[in-house]
Amino acid sequence: MVRMAFRTVDPEDLDYYEKRLQTYSVPYDVIPEGYRRGRALRFQSPSGHTVELYYAMDYTGNLLPTVNPAPWPDGLTGIAPPRLDHTLVTAPDPATAIRFFQEVLEFRASEVLVQPDGTPIAAWLWQRPAPHDLAIVPGGAGGFHHAAFMIDTPEAIFRAADILARHHVRIDLGPGRHGITRGTTIYFFDPSGNRLETFGGYSAYQMDPDTQAITWTADRMTQGVSYYATELNESFLKVYT
Ligand SMILES: [Fe+2]
Structure with missing residues (x-):
């Protein structure tokens, strides 16, 4: 595994987690905007993995229109997992x-x-x-x-x-x-x-806020x-x- 990256929900979350990395004295690098992805924070987890947080990414969609979509796209082959x-x-x-x-x-x-x-x-x-x-x-x-x-x-x-x-x-x-x-x-x-x-x-799963x-x-x-x-x-x- 080269790295694992997690996308934040809002752009402000990236600033929020940058502050948390500082609060917990986690060394990190700011990775400038790259291929189809905005600024990222890169650091090592104690598990030995390179982890990135980012927000901006090119929106590619899922092969279906955003207006009146069908349940699945035509022409899928193989297992075709949705995500x-x-x-x-x-x-x-x-x-x-x-x-x-x-x-x-x-x-x-x-x-x-x-x-x-x-x-x-x-x-x-x-x-x-x-x-x-x-x-x-x-x-x-x-x-x-x-x-x-x-x-x-x-x-x-x-x-x-x-x-x-x-x-x-x-x-x-x-x-x-x-x-x-x-x-x-x-x-x-x-x-x-x-x-x-x-x-x-x-x-059977229900992720309630008080789960x-x-x-x-x-x-x-x-x-x-x-x-x-x-x-x-x-x-x-x-x-x-
Ligand atoms: Fe699994």
Whole structure:
């Protein structure tokens, strides 16, 4: 992973988060306007990742008109996920990395996997009203476990699995359901060796303003990742890029 970038809701938010970086003594660079993107703030997270915040970006739309659009564009092929959903990264000291994203960047935890003493092992963090924009698990500094693309319905997961199998894609886990987020999932590897996911169907979720984080205990980690599994495969636990 070269970097992960998050877009702010308003232009003023960029100034607001610049002040927060200063308040928390986080060194950062101001990256001038670049290819189809405005000014960005770039810094290192304790997980070892390069993180950017930006607001301005060229608006490309989604292949549909903004007046009287159809439900989906003509001519889609393959799985055709409508959007990117989240990424999951690794950190040598997950508790410190999770605290950084919560305190400095004001992410909120939807779910947390904890040690018996309550120390976070992993967290699912959100800013948009969805289970997670970013998740952090234990592992090497700057590691990338997967990026996930949204699929709309639980039924679509089997169509996605059919398409992956038809194209001889190496599936890592699934199709199945997560205990954590209750979303449906397939993990698979792209030709470069990075893991991707299709994710969706978390219909029980309601991100109310007073939503409380859900706790998972370490002894239930397997069901948290893969609700129907009795054990997790080695590659899912060990392979990240
Ligand atoms: Fe995921």
